[in-house]
Amino acid sequence: MQSILEGLKNNGFATVDYLVFFVYLAVLIFLGVFLSRSKDGKEKDSKDYFLAGNTLSWWAVGASLIAANISAEQFIGMSGTAFKSGIAIAAYELMAAATLLVVAKFLLPTMIKKNIFTIPQFLRERYNSGTGLAFSIFWLFLYVFINLTSVAWLGALAIKQILGLPTIDGMFLGMEVDMTLMGIILVLFLVAGIYSIYGGLASVAWTDVMQVTFLVGGGLITAYAALSVIATQLNLEGGALAALGEVFNGLKSIEGDTHFNLVVQRNEVLYPVINGTATQASDPYFDIPGIAVIVGALWLTNLGYWGFNQYIIQKGLAAKSLAEAQKGMVFAAFLKILIPFIVCIPGVCAFYIMHEQPEMFATLAGGIERSDDAYPFLIRNFTPVFIKGLSFAALAAAVISSLASMFNSTSTIFTMDIYKQFFNKNASEKTLVNVGRITSVVALVLALIAVYPIMGGADQAFQIIQEYSGFVYPGVVVIFGLGLLWKRASGAAAVVTAIGTFVFSILFKFLMPATPFLLRMGYVFVCLVVIFITMSLCSKKTVKAEEITEAAIKSQLKWSKILFIAAAICLVLGIAGMCSEYFRSWGIEAIFFLTAMFAVLGIYLNSNAKDKVQDVKALSIDLTLFNTDKTFRIGSALVIIILFILYIALW
Numbered sequence: 001m002q003s004i005l006e007g008l009k010n011n012g013f014a015t016v017d018y019l020v021f022f023v024y025l026a027v028l029i030f031l032g033v034f035l036s037r038s039k040d041g042k043e044k045d046s047k048d049y050f051l052a053g054n055t056l057s058w059w060a061v062g063a064s065l066i067a068a069n070i071s072a073e074q075f076i077g078m079s080g081t082a083f084k085s086g087i088a089i090a091a092y093e094l095m096a097a098a099t100l101l102v103v104a105k106f107l108l109p110t111m112i113k114k115n116i117f118t119i120p121q122f123l124r125e126r127y128n129s130g131t132g133l134a135f136s137i138f139w140l141f142l143y144v145f146i147n148l149t150s151v152a153w154l155g156a157l158a159i160k161q162i163l164g165l166p167t168i169d170g171m172f173l174g175m176e177v178d179m180t181l182m183g184i185i186l187v188l189f190l191v192a193g194i195y196s197i198y199g200g201l202a203s204v205a206w207t208d209v210m211q212v213t214f215l216v217g218g219g220l221i222t223a224y225a226a227l228s229v230i231a232t233q234l235n236l237e238g239g240a241l242a243a244l245g246e247v248f249n250g251l252k253s254i255e256g257d258t259h260f261n262l263v264v265q266r267n268e269v270l271y272p273v274i275n276g277t278a279t280q281a282s283d284p285y286f287d288i289p290g291i292a293v294i295v296g297a298l299w300l301t302n303l304g305y306w307g308f309n310q311y312i313i314q315k316g317l318a319a320k321s322l323a324e325a326q327k328g329m330v331f332a333a334f335l336k337i338l339i340p341f342i343v344c345i346p347g348v349c350a351f352y353i354m355h356e357q358p359e360m361f362a363t364l365a366g367g368i369e370r371s372d373d374a375y376p377f378l379i380r381n382f383t384p385v386f387i388k389g390l391s392f393a394a395l396a397a398a399v400i401s402s403l404a405s406m407f408n409s410t411s412t413i414f415t416m417d418i419y420k421q422f423f424n425k426n427a428s429e430k431t432l433v434n435v436g437r438i439t440s441v442v443a444l445v446l447a448l449i450a451v452y453p454i455m456g457g458a459d460q461a462f463q464i465i466q467e468y469s470g471f472v473y474p475g476v477v478v479i480f481g482l483g484l485l486w487k488r489a490s491g492a493a494a495v496v497t498a499i500g501t502f503v504f505s506i507l508f509k510f511l512m513p514a515t516p517f518l519l520r521m522g523y524v525f526v527c528l529v530v531i532f533i534t535m536s537l538c539s540k541k542t543v544k545a546e547e548i549t550e551a552a553i554k555s556q557l558k559w560s561k562i563l564f565i566a567a568a569i570c571l572v573l574g575i576a577g578m579c580s581e582y583f584r585s586w587g588i589e590a591i592f593f594l595t596a597m598f599a600v601l602g603i604y605l606n607s608n609a610k611d612k613v614q615d616v617k618a619l620s621i622d623l624t625l626f627n628t629d630k631t632f633r634i635g636s637a638l639v640i641i642i643l644f645i646l647y648i649a650l651w
Helices: 002-009 015-035 046-054 058-069 072-083 087-112 119-126 130-165 181-198 200-231 238-251 298-308 310-317 320-357 357-364 371-380 389-421 428-454 461-469 472-487 491-511 517-538 550-578 581-585 589-611 629-649
Strands: 169-172 173-177 541-545 613-615
Touching: 002 072, 015 173, 015 181, 015 200, 015 389, 046 200, 046 320, 046 389, 046 428, 046 517, 058 310, 058 320, 058 389, 072 087, 072 130, 072 371, 072 389, 087 298, 087 310, 087 320, 087 472, 087 629, 119 130, 119 200, 119 389, 119 472, 130 181, 130 310, 130 357, 130 371, 130 389, 130 428, 130 491, 169 181, 173 181, 173 310, 173 428, 181 389, 181 428, 200 238, 200 310, 200 320, 200 371, 200 389, 238 320, 298 310, 298 461, 298 472, 298 589, 310 389, 320 357, 320 371, 320 629, 371 389, 389 428, 472 491, 472 517, 472 589, 517 589, 550 589, 581 589
Parallel strands: none
Antiparallel strands: 169 173, 541 613
């Protein structure tokens, strides 16, 4: 206890910083309970608890999406990768902004029209109960043993380092653990659990509005404050902007440095300096392979995450209307564009200080033993009093909001897709809500037990999480995407594809260990597409297709021809590019993924227009469902323009 108190005294935090943080926690819990209370004594039903009674406005949807998404994975992991490799890692955030527009326009309308509660529910209704059950179990394991544990672990590590807390060895359930770390994890779980378990999605979504304010505001202020301190230390006139210019010019002057490149070539080598010692050469291309971040399998990661991930898409399903949900996603897209400035710039600044200002670095508290230490190091040393507390609250907001969303989604999937389907089909609304709450408690306990043996101190946690999530997303996108949009998609093809996504991912990892995982994901996707389409077209379990209008047929055939031509062009460009060493260095093979995507979309449109039969559980698709209002179109255009400018400026 004495060592903890000493750490708290010597970490640079003032009383006002702790006050800001604890006030934030108190207000968070109060709002979570207060805003989700039942009106007029009415008991919550399952729709109230799991979908917030479909009461969310566009700004609540957008804020909740970002709050659920941004966690220590970004603040710590992405900042760590930016420290090592540069801002190219921001592609995950920037391309996510574009993906949100696709999900809002093409995927969300169908889900809302079909009154989808959960992703496994869709699979059950579209394919068969076995497919739905398999993915229910998969998502539950993923949320409890990967998502909850990784978010809590990374958040606790960051908090421990920022506060300068010592390691205290102890025993937990027969395991030797760091009791300080476990104590922080327990607090994070309890704070997130108190209001999310009580109030359900309403608590999560409405508190996320406050959370995202702290997250974005505190993050931007942290980056600004750090740059201001650097300006002061280097005697620069012009404050934060001058410091950013100095960091930019300083790193650009280093031959081969890519810290301010959004797209990197193969063999552009960095030598990170950690604690004054140059580490082994590291090629950022392996983490962010050239144009693959724009036209490659990063789209699989983003579509799988934003379109078919329960704790994300649930926020859109809980909106007042489709129009509100779509506007909320556009709002979230704008916020995603801000995230790189919050998490990537601090990581790059930390690298600059170590590499270009070793004398300054030697005077600072704490060190950077690994890339993921960059953001905590910056908060401890470069944020002033009060701002330090605000920055700390922003990090906590990111962690807690993500944990709360995961608790809620875990309870939703278990209650609606397993308990109600297989144990108690006639369960009352009160019973469903109670089962949901119990499930959240069980998930909390299991994650607490599992966090230490599962998680370790891996360098660049963000990239590790992305790679192993990539084992799943190719199959998820194929199964869900074609299931939503293609009338011939069959249940047998879905089952084989679900198994194949793991088999092919593992196979390609062992056969092509030196190939960036974003490229391997593209190859897996191509294999799965071929299998899925072939099996679906060969399926005998079909019925007479629903008739569609002549205008719809002509429109689908026209767009299918355009997509086939686009696929052919991409194929030719890819083959030609592979013959050039220069184009290969930019990862030109990523365009084969785009070839496959265009071809798949062309096949689905052509088939929907021409085929006289369809799968027995095919969804009826009305093209007018994809119409959007003026606000959505203007917002989407602005997002695309901003992305275009950023990539041109920082290519």
